[in-house]
Amino acid sequence: MANVIGIDVGGTNLRVGVFEGHQLIQETRFQADFSHICHTHSPSQAWEKIISITSTGIRNVLVQFPDVQHIGMGFPGFIDPNTQTVAQSPNFPGLDHVNLAQDLGEVLQKKVIVENDALAAAYGEYCLAGKPDTGLIYIGLGTGLGGGLIHAGRPFAGQHGVAMEVGHIIVEPNGRPCGCGNNGCVEQYASASGVATSYHTLSGQRLSAYEIAQRADDGDALALEAYRQAAIYLAQMLATVVKVVDVPNIVVGGGMCHAWHLMKTAFDIQLETDLIPVLRGKLSVTPSHTHDIAGMLGAAQLALLHNTHLS
Ligand SMILES: [Zn+2]
Numbered sequence: 001m002a003n004v005i006g007i008d009v010g011g012t013n014l015r016v017g018v019f020e021g022h023q024l025i026q027e028t029r030f031q032a033d034f035s036h037i038c039h040t041h042s043p044s045q046a047w048e049k050i051i052s053i054t055s056t057g058i059r060n061v062l063v064q065f066p067d068v069q070h071i072g073m074g075f076p077g078f079i080d081p082n083t084q085t086v087a088q089s090p091n092f093p094g095l096d097h098v099n100l101a102q103d104l105g106e107v108l109q110k111k112v113i114v115e116n117d118a119l120a121a122a123y124g125e126y127c128l129a130g131k132p133d134t135g136l137i138y139i140g141l142g143t144g145l146g147g148g149l150i151h152a153g154r155p156f157a158g159q160h161g162v163a164m165e166v167g168h169i170i171v172e173p174n175g176r177p178c179g180c181g182n183n184g185c186v187e188q189y190a191s192a193s194g195v196a197t198s199y200h201t202l203s204g205q206r207l208s209a210y211e212i213a214q215r216a217d218d219g220d221a222l223a224l225e226a227y228r229q230a231a232i233y234l235a236q237m238l239a240t241v242v243k244v245v246d247v248p249n250i251v252v253g254g255g256m257c258h259a260w261h262l263m264k265t266a267f268d269i270q271l272e273t274d275l276i277p278v279l280r281g282k283l284s285v286t287p288s289h290t291h292d293i294a295g296m297l298g299a300a301q302l303a304l305l306h307n308t309h310l311s
Helices: 034-040 043-064 100-108 117-128 192-203 209-217 221-245 255-274 294-310
Strands: 004-009 013-020 023-031 070-075 086-088 111-116 136-141 145-151 249-253 284-287
Touching: 004 043, 004 117, 004 294, 013 043, 013 294, 023 043, 023 294, 034 043, 043 100, 070 100, 070 117, 070 294, 100 111, 111 117, 111 294, 117 136, 117 145, 117 249, 117 294, 136 221, 136 255, 145 221, 192 209, 192 221, 192 255, 209 221, 209 255, 221 255, 249 255, 249 294, 255 284
Parallel strands: 004 070, 070 111, 136 249, 249 284
Antiparallel strands: 004 013, 013 023, 136 145
């Protein structure tokens, strides 16, 4: 079985995984603060840097695995399913209508496919769950908040690549400003950056979500409150999503799912309250147990799926 590369682009790093089937045989992480680059350079300069950093990272891996033919990438942004271009990336401002798949493919001289990062992770979780007939909803709690739906065995991206952009569902009218241009999006409350903002509002201290989780574990009431608020907003959003798509399998992943124990009680109560009564008790919401490899695996599997459909 030939090896396939799956890449997960995060807010601060780039993870390149080499897979044999579902098995991760090597992971390489690169420091890649694309968000900072986008905030400090013109869009064209930022794009040049991003392509350069990404292609250099992948080349280093390809030296060890020269037989790799397929490369899939999960990227945080709205990916147009027809053109594979990044239509917009709220976390990487200025990257509008850039052709990531084409530009990277030309530099690497390999076929590259690009998918929204949360949708790639959704497909990875779906593969690891044995491809359940009911489909799967994935919620990624990282720097931002992403979502993905697998329906009828395939990622559901919608006509413009914004299906399941659940992080931008508004839960607080006129609330915190969001990178997408609106206010009060759930991402601004129930993500790592959202928790950090909540804790700053409550305590006046600026800490990372990880540090706040440590404080919460030590009994810090304000840290617990920041995570409780995140859990409530997350449950409100998810109850809305389930009313739209009625998919019972929900996996919560991303770096912040390590703090799920701080959110679970408030989340469960709010979700049951907000669900349509007929759905109460019928959903499976579980934190990911895949050690955060779903994004890379899904990207790799989607590269294979895409190729299968072309051939
Ligand atoms: Zn938003």
